[in-house]
Amino acid sequence: MLESTMRAMVLEEFGGPLVLSEIPIPRPAPSEVLVRVRACAVDRFDTAIRAQVRERANLPLILGHEISGEVAEVGSGVEEWGAGDRVVSSLYLTCGRCRWCRRGRETICENFRGHVGVNVPGGYAEYTVLPSSSLVALPESIRHEEGSLLANVVGTPFHALARRMRLTAGEYLIITGAGGGVGLHAIQVGKLLGAQVMGVDLGEAKAAAMAAAGADRTIDPTLVDLAEVAREWTGGKGVDGVLELVGPATLSSSLGSLSKGGRLVIVGSHTGDAWTIDPGLVYRNEWEILGSRNVTVDELATVVSLTDQGLVHPIIDQVRPLHDAEELQQRVLAGAVIGRDVLVP
């Protein structure tokens, strides 16, 4: 029998504090599952929602979209999950019926309803309600703290490199912003797929983290010319793929690093919105410029399996209790986190 209330960090006004509150435990509707949150990783996205510089959200709000936990109760019609099942959740709220959902590309769902932790309450709480179809089973071999990293910082580069870029063994890959949470796991995925990987980021701490994650080479683009180093690294040809996590600040040198027929996959952009490109370079080189968005539930299951087999290692910095959410968000904003910090509600 569940208790009737839970602890949650509640955002009552944009830009305001996260308030530790005792609130009613939500109940699962049909096709939904009540999950006892065991770990919720803290993302820069959470801070952007809180500051209201990203998607619209309704207040009061419980942030947190990187969730691992145990099934506590299932709504009517849910037969695939039972109490006690260990699960991780994908981030997106999708319809399951549109043409893209039917084709296994639900990250571009035509009836996209938003994110867990933005458009419905998230994981900065002891319990949260999630769509049954968003959940993937988590084996005992993976701790919940690790599980909370899989859908975003591991899943995002997996979708980007394996599916969108179609990276294959022996290819050369550059990852910009590779010292961040997604980037460090992108290095691991790139190595797993058999590529030579160069990590690009600022400063010695990031260089050490990129090397520890498996990068064959690391550079600081403020000290050397990325395109020049890329040519030298590949015997003059240029790299087969660039995973772009930075945006306009690095996009031009990323393109300048590409070989003929190269693929540039854009996953993130936090250095502005506008970017100038010479279309002649794109068609003469038959470059592919692709977008990539998070991970599908099917791919998340693959990511769980890769982690279970010890082929991917989630990189966790600090693990803290729920009421330290404020401090962990400040660490994210200060750029102090290597990998991810995780709340354990």
Ligand SMILES: [Zn+2]
């Ligand atoms: Zn859909």
